[in-house]
Amino acid sequence: xxxxxxxxxxxxxxxxxxxxxxxxxxxxxxxxxxxxxxxxxxxxxxxxxxxxxxxxxxxxxxxxxxxxxxxxxxxxxxxxxxxxxxxxxxxxxxxxxxxxxxxxxxxxxxxxxxxxxxxxxxxxxxxxxxxxxxxxxxxxxxxxxxxxxxxxxxxxxxxxxxxxxxxxxxxxxxxxxxxxxxxxxxxxxxxxxxxxxxxxxxxxxxxxxxxxxxxxxxxxxxxxxxxxxxxxxxxxxxxxxxxxxxxxxxxxxxxxxxxxxxxxxxxxxxxxxxxxxxxxxxxxxxxxxxxxxxxxxxxxxxxxxxxxxxxxxxxxxxxxxxxxxxxxxxxxxxxxxxxxx
Amino acid sequence: xxxxxxxxxxxxxxxxxxxxxxxxxxxxxxxxxxxxxxxxxxxxxxxxxxxxxxxxxxxxxxxxxxxxxxxxxxxxxxxxxxxxxxxxxxxxxxxxxxxxxxxxxxxxxxxxxxxxxxxxxxxxxxxxxxxxxxxxxxxxxxxxxxxxxxxxxxxxxxxxxxxxxxxxxxxxxxxxxxxxxxxxxxxxxxxxxxxxxxxxxxxxxxxxxxxxxxxxxxxxxxxxxxxxxxxxxxxxxxxxxxxxxxxxxxxxxxxxxxxxxxxxxxxxxxxxxxxxxxxxxxxxxxxxxxxxxxxxxxxxxxxxxxxxxxxxxxxxxxxxxxxxxxxxxxxxxxxxxxxxxxxxxxxxxxxxxxxxxxxxxxxxxxxxxxxxxxxxxxxxxxxxxxxxxxxxxxxxxx
Numbered sequence: 001x002x003x004x005x006x007x008x009x010x011x012x013x014x015x016x017x018x019x020x021x022x023x024x025x026x027x028x029x030x031x032x033x034x035x036x037x038x039x040x041x042x043x044x045x046x047x048x049x050x051x052x053x054x055x056x057x058x059x060x061x062x063x064x065x066x067x068x069x070x071x072x073x074x075x076x077x078x079x080x081x082x083x084x085x086x087x088x089x090x091x092x093x094x095x096x097x098x099x100x101x102x103x104x105x106x107x108x109x110x111x112x113x114x115x116x117x118x119x120x121x122x123x124x125x126x127x128x129x130x131x132x133x134x135x136x137x138x139x140x141x142x143x144x145x146x147x148x149x150x151x152x153x154x155x156x157x158x159x160x161x162x163x164x165x166x167x168x169x170x171x172x173x174x175x176x177x178x179x180x181x182x183x184x185x186x187x188x189x190x191x192x193x194x195x196x197x198x199x200x201x202x203x204x205x206x207x208x209x210x211x212x213x214x215x216x217x218x219x220x221x222x223x224x225x226x227x228x229x230x231x232x233x234x235x236x237x238x239x240x241x242x243x244x245x246x247x248x249x250x251x252x253x254x255x256x257x258x259x260x261x262x263x264x265x266x267x268x269x270x271x272x273x274x275x276x277x278x279x280x281x282x283x284x285x286x287x288x289x290x291x292x293x294x295x296x297x298x299x300x301x302x303x304x305x306x307x308x309x310x311x312x313x314x315x316x317x318x319x320x321x322x323x324x325x326x327x328x329x330x331x332x333x334x335x336x337x338x339x340x341x
Numbered sequence: 342x343x344x345x346x347x348x349x350x351x352x353x354x355x356x357x358x359x360x361x362x363x364x365x366x367x368x369x370x371x372x373x374x375x376x377x378x379x380x381x382x383x384x385x386x387x388x389x390x391x392x393x394x395x396x397x398x399x400x401x402x403x404x405x406x407x408x409x410x411x412x413x414x415x416x417x418x419x420x421x422x423x424x425x426x427x428x429x430x431x432x433x434x435x436x437x438x439x440x441x442x443x444x445x446x447x448x449x450x451x452x453x454x455x456x457x458x459x460x461x462x463x464x465x466x467x468x469x470x471x472x473x474x475x476x477x478x479x480x481x482x483x484x485x486x487x488x489x490x491x492x493x494x495x496x497x498x499x500x501x502x503x504x505x506x507x508x509x510x511x512x513x514x515x516x517x518x519x520x521x522x523x524x525x526x527x528x529x530x531x532x533x534x535x536x537x538x539x540x541x542x543x544x545x546x547x548x549x550x551x552x553x554x555x556x557x558x559x560x561x562x563x564x565x566x567x568x569x570x571x572x573x574x575x576x577x578x579x580x581x582x583x584x585x586x587x588x589x590x591x592x593x594x595x596x597x598x599x600x601x602x603x604x605x606x607x608x609x610x611x612x613x614x615x616x617x618x619x620x621x622x623x624x625x626x627x628x629x630x631x632x633x634x635x636x637x638x639x640x641x642x643x644x645x646x647x648x649x650x651x652x653x654x655x656x657x658x659x660x661x662x663x664x665x666x667x668x669x670x671x672x673x674x675x676x677x678x679x680x681x682x683x684x685x686x687x688x689x690x691x692x693x694x695x696x697x698x699x700x701x702x703x704x705x706x707x708x709x710x711x712x713x714x715x716x717x718x719x720x721x722x723x724x725x726x727x728x729x730x731x732x733x734x735x736x737x738x739x
Contacts, residue, residue: 009451011517016566017711018451018516053454056437057411059444062454062514068715070517072452095437098418105414108421109685115424146483249477253470273684 006078010038013068023063023071025082032086034063036071047088054092055080057099120251120277125284128246132239137206140242144204148190151202151210159191159213166191172222173209176229176296182237189229199314201228203235205242218313226300227293227307234292240285248278290335311335346372350380358384399706400660403699407445409689415441416688432463442695443513449710454514457724465724472729499529504726510563511721518566518715525562532558549579556648565654566713574651582643586636593632597624630676638669649702656707663701671697 005022012019021038025047032047051064055076063071073079083090098104159166170189177187187207194200194212202210209232211225219225235241252274294304350358350373358381367374419434436459443455476494479486503524510522536551553576560572642663649661675690704710 009516013517014715015711016516016518016713053456054437054440056441056444057407057415059441060452062444062452062456070454070514092437095418095422099415102414105417108418111421112417112424142483146485150484245478249474253474253477 004078004082005035005037006082007074008036008038008079009072009074010036010041011070011072012041013065013070018072023073023079025079025086025088028086032088034071047086052083052090054090055096056092116254120254121280124247124250125243125281128243128250131246132242135242140205140239143241143245144206144208147204148208148210152192155195155197156210156212157193157195159193161191161213161216165216169211169216169222169225172225173229176226177207177233180233180237187233187236198318201232203232203241205236205239207236209233209236215310215314218317219310220313221306223302223306224310226302227297227304227310230293230296231289231307233296234289235285237292238285238288240289244278244281244285247281248274251277251281286335308335345370346376348373348376350377353380355384355388396707401449401704401706401710403702403704404447405445405696405699406447407441407692407695409692412441412692413688429463432466433459435459435462446695446699448515448704451516455512456514456519457508457512457721461721461724462728465726465728468725469728495534499533500526501726501730502533503529504722505730506559506562508722508724508727511719515565516710516713518713519719521564521716521719523562523564523569528558528562549583550576552583552644553579556644560648560652564716567716568655568713570652570654572648572652574647578647579644582640582647585643586640589635589639590632593627593635597627630673630680634672634676635669638672639665642668654704655713657710658705660703660705661701663698667697 005024008021008023010019010021011017019039019041021036021041023037024035026033026035026044030048033044034047034050035044036042045065049066053062053064055061058076061073061076061079063073065071080090098108161169169191173189174187180187187209189209189211192210192212194214197212199215199218200210200212201215204210209229211228215228216225219228255273255277293307296302297304297307348370350361353361358377361377362381365374365377415437419430419437423429423431423434436455436457439455439457443453446453476490479490503522503526506522507524510520513520532554536547536554540546540548540551553574556574557572560570563570642665645663646661649659652659671694675694678686679690
């Protein structure tokens with residue numbers, strides 16, 4: 001059996017000289033041969049010895065011949081027809097089938113969006129929660145020490161609070177932290193002047209809570225600060241800092257893998273989704289820490305209203321976009337509403 | 342009506358003479374006819390002499406035949422498969438994507454070929470991914486670890502760039518011959534690290550020179566078959582481009598400054614939190630969607646023109662005519678399209694950029710392009726270097 005010849009270019013692999021001619025698939029199955037007629041070339045090679053390059057879209061197939069020569073097919077559909085007639089199949093046929101039809105493209109788009117959003121929203125946080133159990137407390141301590149050192153070197157300054165006030169606040173803090181349901185963390189309250197972080201409290205993974213003088217200054221009662229402490233303890237109990245580390249690294253790598261390689265002009269397209277995803281994670285953590293704070297306050301008969309009052313005062317002073325305590329936090333009104341429930 | 346013998350053929354161009362010769366009524370205008378023939382013969386002889394002195398140059402354009410709707414389906418189907426297979430398929434997806442772009446690039450009727458094996462790419466990706474994950478975690482754990490890793494990457498960078506170039510050159514073919522990249526590690530350290538460090542130490546004064554050396558290194562170590570590319574761009578042009586780019590930034594910065602002042606005078610200082618937010622988003626937007634593409638479009642267009650216009654392969658020369666405005670427009674349009682479509686127009690953006698890049702380059706050939714000779718076949722190295730450079734964005738592409 002012999003199929004009709006297909007237009008092709010033949011290269012001998014030694015020079016860049018093309019010979020225009022034809023190829024034809026002769027016989028079928030394992031005995032199938034490719035007959036090449038181009039310029040002075042007239043020979044027949046067993047198909048099993050030829051490396052048939054894959055076809056993508058309408059690009060011409062490249063065939064690699066055993067002697068280093070190659071063939072560029074100029075009429076893909078005719079050649080594919082001859083292959084099929086000879087009972088030959090190329091491995092990329094299924095993928096080409098999918099790529100060639102809009103309905104599968106749409107399906108692939110839906111799957112891509114659902115799976116990646118689902119994974120980023122639910123899968124990755126669940127994985128990170130499990131993964132941090134394998135990260136030892138000593139690693140947390142190392143991260144905390146380095147972070148505090150870096151903050152001290154850049155934004156924070158020594159606290160101006162009196163030793164008396166500090167001792168008093170430390171007592172209040174241990175009241176909140178001593179019965180926290182965690183074994184790994186060693187709770188410790190440190191005092192600093194906030195600088196550009198302003199009225200703020202930060203929880204570092206090992207159990208260190210940084211409290212700024214500015215936030216102490218804005219507070220009107222120790223109950224308000226109890227709310228803040230309970231919130232920060234919530235971050236530590238749930239190991240949010242370490243989870244954030246795992247989640248944002250993984251999501252950045254993932255997003256860069258999906259959309260990163262367009263060209264340097266689109267840094268925005270690589271950065272924007274990462275920032276959006278990270279701030280979504282951060283809001284989740286704040287909600288969880290708030291829930292922890294409300295739980296502690298209700299079991300210790302402190303009105304959750306106090307926490308809301310302090311938040312409102314921070315907003316009144318700095319506005320909602322002052323960064324620091326409110327940056328990447330959930331909507332303030334939502335939190336105050338939750339606090340007054 | 343014209344009289345015979347009135348026409349002055351010496352003022353005609355050669356083409357006009359040929360045309361007149363086709364049309365002339367030799368019976369009605371015998372004097373004109375004789376003069377025309379004499380003039381034409383004189384010109385033909387002169388042109389022959391000129392041609393013998395100056396070899397004939399044939400201009401070949403690179404041609405790109407890909408289209409966005411076809412590539413969109415290929416892209417999305419491969420992306421879907423990559424996600425469903427937890428990333429394993431990404432190596433096959435990369436090869437298909439590369440084959441699409443290479444296979445649609447034509448020069449003198451022959452397409453380029455991409456021959457990387459997906460399994461090798463997968464192996465390289467896994468190793469590179471693990472290393473990048475370590476780098477990433479270290480940047481979030483401790484400052485010291487971050488500095489150490491950045492130094493390590495800096496020191497490894499020239500080696501990685503060479504590894505990546507060797508890989509991607511050796512899997513590229515045209516007319517059955519492979520490209521190659523000379524594994525010149527010493528040169529890579531001198532140029533890619535040495536000049537970079539000099540540029541930094543001189544507060545950027547030597548940076549344009551470093552850029553020029555980098556381009557020159559990457560082009561001159563590349564071979565097609567056994568023929569090496571030569572490249573000698575002028576240093577001055579890189580300095581002019583750099584100064585003009587700085588001027589551009591200042592100009593845009595001043596424009597934005599005036600706009601902000603005018604707005605403040607008109608509406609008053611940002612009073613509400615919403616306004617502050619709007620201002621910070623606007624400045625982000627100006628940075629990424631306007632200033633970034635402008636700077637990149639301008640410097641890339643100018644530098645690439647300079648590099649290509651001084652690049653030769655044997656007796657053949659390259660010519661590029663990138664337009665800074667067009668390239669900037671493409672970069673800007675791509676950013677807008679990708680952001681507005683939440684990524685769905687990514688394939689369209691890639692196709693548009695590839696087409697403009699390729700169709701801005703010509704090859705001016707003096708001899709036939711049939712006479713390049715193969716190099717004894719070189720082994721394709723592992724893909725780890727190639728994958729690492731693309732993960733870390735060290736790939737100094739076009």
